[in-house]
Amino acid sequence: MIYFDNAATSFLKPESVYNSVYKTMKLYAGNPGRGGHMLSMKANEIVYEARETVAEFFGIKSVERVCFTNNATSALNFGIKGVIGHKDKVLISGFEHNSVTRPLYAIGADVEVMPWSDYDSKVAVSGDTKMIIVNHMSNVNGNISNIRAIGEYAKKNNIIFMVDASQSAGHIPINIIDDNIDILACSGHKGLLGPQGTGVLYVREGINIKPLIEGGTGSFSEEIAQPEVFPDILESGTLNVAGIGGLCEGIKYINKYGLYEKHNREKELMKSLVTGLRNIKKVIIYNNKNTTIDENLVSINVSGWDCVSLANFLSEKYGVCVRGGMHCAPLAHKTMGTENTGTVRISLSHFNTFAEINHFLNIIDKIANVM
Amino acid sequence: MNMLLIFGSATAAKRVEKTVAKYGVIAKVIHTPANISKSGCSHSVKINEKDFRDVVRVLSNSDIKILGAFKEYTVSGKTLYKEMII
CATH class of the missing domain: 3.40.640.10 (Type I PLP-dependent aspartate aminotransferase-like (Major domain))
Known part of the structure; x- marks a missing residue:
């Protein structure tokens, strides 16, 4: 998992x-x-x-x-x-x-x-x-x-x-x-x-x-x-x-x-995740307004997939726990322009590993390009 | 002889215990005896009488309010309390 x-x-x-x-x-x-x-x-x-x-x-x-x-x-x-x-x-x-x-x-x-x-x-x-x-x-x-x-x-x-x-x-x-x-x-x-x-x-x-x-x-x-x-x-x-x-x-x-050390670890994990996601066609990343994503969470969609269906599929098929939908924040989705689609949110912990990130990227790549 | 200082909350009493400890004063939080509690349930700090004025002085420079102060004494094995002027 x-x-x-x-x-x-x-x-x-x-x-x-x-x-x-x-x-x-x-x-x-x-x-x-x-x-x-x-x-x-x-x-x-x-x-x-x-x-x-x-x-x-x-x-x-x-x-x-x-x-x-x-x-x-x-x-x-x-x-x-x-x-x-x-x-x-x-x-x-x-x-x-x-x-x-x-x-x-x-x-x-x-x-x-x-x-x-x-x-x-x-x-x-x-x-x-x-x-x-x-x-x-x-x-x-x-x-x-x-x-x-x-x-x-x-x-x-x-x-x-x-x-x-x-x-x-x-x-x-x-x-x-x-x-x-x-x-x-x-x-x-x-x-x-x-x-x-x-x-x-x-x-x-x-x-x-x-x-x-x-x-x-x-x-x-x-x-x-x-x-x-x-x-x-x-x-x-x-x-x-x-x-x-x-x-x-x-x-x-x-x-x-160390709060800074914890934050830096999360940032490094996120950097690895986003870098990988950017290389996968059909993945849409919803940035914050800056071009970098520094924090421990990011929202994405994969073209052709409903966000909740994708989150459910990731759990059932691969044991990956992410959240799809509106995240109890419809105002935020309106601000981002995703109020009609929702997103898949990926939120990391410093306990996560780079191996998990790589495994996840392989799964998303397979879903986006094969399925 | 011991003194009881009454405070508005268990949190305030605990804070007093820790604050005066920095000055070398031993204090212990207790549930205030019902017959001296100012308005029902409350918590107090028990200190040695010799530390009373020092504690009052320390707390006067803080935002912690003392609701009452009582001297503890014993008569025929029974613990009684006398209210003190702060």
Whole structure:
């Protein structure tokens, strides 16, 4: 089996992640912040260490502002619905996932999509824009938005800047201070190499956010109102301690491996893949707007093949896992001009090998030229 | 004699434990006894009384808010608490 669907979820994880999840479930998974017995305290320690590790990874000064969620979708929903109201004006990139566009539609926000040419350095907004939301790395074609420049613009204009780092976290350095990020949402189970069921939301101090879910927090229990202290305000209910502990180990692994080294390995693998694909006639590569494809994912089509049928065929015939379709991001496909066809997305991990790339290229060559 | 400092969340209490450890202060996070908890469930940090003022001073330079401070003492084998002014 060749797994090239790491943009959906990273399948291979470091051994330390598997071991941590098992060990926590087997030995430590009390309910963190709920009671004072040894397992509750141990669980609290595991979650706290994860919070510290996440905070350090993204340059977050206050560890309490790191909230754990079930996934990036939950984090994005919290960040959007907790801050944006009906008819509030929001500027988004043309690569936003349904996790951004659907919540905005649901609350009736006044949404404007910025032109692709604006993602690098400048954005043009009207005076009453409340929030700018940018997908740091497109889950469809790997397009990178210049969040630092957009964030600087947002800061100067007193606009809340939210970044969806679902695809970039764990691949590209992100620093919430340097990148001027007010709200950061990301998955824990993709580039950060944690288990499924983990996500992260950071909310800067001073941002007025309402919780979407109220309930038990293990704090201020006599009060009927949800506590306003972070992270409790956004963390009602029992946390996924084993998953969060695993996420912590995923990030620690990246720190040890080196984020730049991991990214460079992914870039080298992608370079090899794209170079090979470019030599196969009938393969259409959907570049980001630059001519190079530096990140760990790329979208393609093969002439004469329906994208989903091709992905299914690759799995059934060759044991290759890629994703065909719209990737839950129809806006991105519209931006790319592939809204009527969809694409086959190939997304790599540093765990992949050049031998896998070569084998895959041989398969695609055979499909494109023989079948 | 020990002191209990009450905080708004288990996360804040844990942060205090780790923060004061940098100053050589031994602190332990505990579930706050119900009779002194300021508003139901909360978590506290237990420290030695001798470290009380130092800890308050350290935390006054941070964004961590102390919700209450209590001195722990024992009468006839029973643990009691006296609220202190911070």
